Amino acid sequence: MNQYQIALVVGSLRSESINRKFADALVRLAPAEFSFKHVEIGDLPLYNQDEENNPPESVKRLKDAIKSAHGVLFVTPEYNRSVPGVLKNAIDHASRPYGQSAWAGKPAGVIGVSIGAIGTAMAQQHLRNMLAYLDMPTLGQPEAFIHAKEGLYDEAGNISLGSKQFLQGWMDKYVAWVKKHNA
Template structure:
């Protein structure tokens, strides 16, 4: 039985992105106390404060799904040394109108994978800055700056054997973080 609902927010819209593959693979390492749901962000309109009084159905759906979760997992690519606009747009929608953010207090983690040698280090740092302002307590260690290389995923889309121990240790630490910080309604 799942005790903790985790909302996964993938910052890439591309169907076969490394980050979406990572989101699909990493959840397989979690114990049954955690259940995961990838949150759709590609259908959100661009944030406009004029719409705060009459938010679009997609925005209300996003906010409900985040509100229903006890924890957050952000998986982001790096675009031009920062986070993708679609991810920032989703975060902005979830934080507005001012004073009605659905993000605050939910334990979270940030990770990402890239073909670059430093993974998504810059994007993750920018995302951490944004989430700190929104009062999301983030797992600090171990950091996950993942370099996409042969063997990262096996032929079935699972984490490859060479990286499996690292990812299992990360998941164990993430589970501890969620249990320590999640608030049950």
């Protein structure tokens, strides 16, 4: 049995982030051969092209985490109809210098949760556009725009039965996507 290491990138820095809570519950739906490692993005400086050839340790750590992963799972909130600045900053850092992107070829999944009725639909679309440019094969279907509402989790913090079947299907497709692109 192969082991798959997945870089888990949550686009929120809040300690009580609903996307971090969702990410932690979602990864429990993955099979045992998949392990997920949260990638720290909150300590990255603002991207500055002048520092590309001598990046700080936090940027080196980010790029190493992405390069060593078999895939990336993005769990993003939606801020002002797009991705949070901290996520865009991380994407920019790991994509540079030009021609040395850590993201290239890494199979990606994109999902998120929001208190709004349309979930994170706009943020996910913007993120998918960026990932296409970065040459990341990104799972297209099923799309998942999750509305954070009462009953999404059980008392243990797991995805509740009402949403579990759909999200298990999403995770199964993501797992197959990663395996296909690591064959």
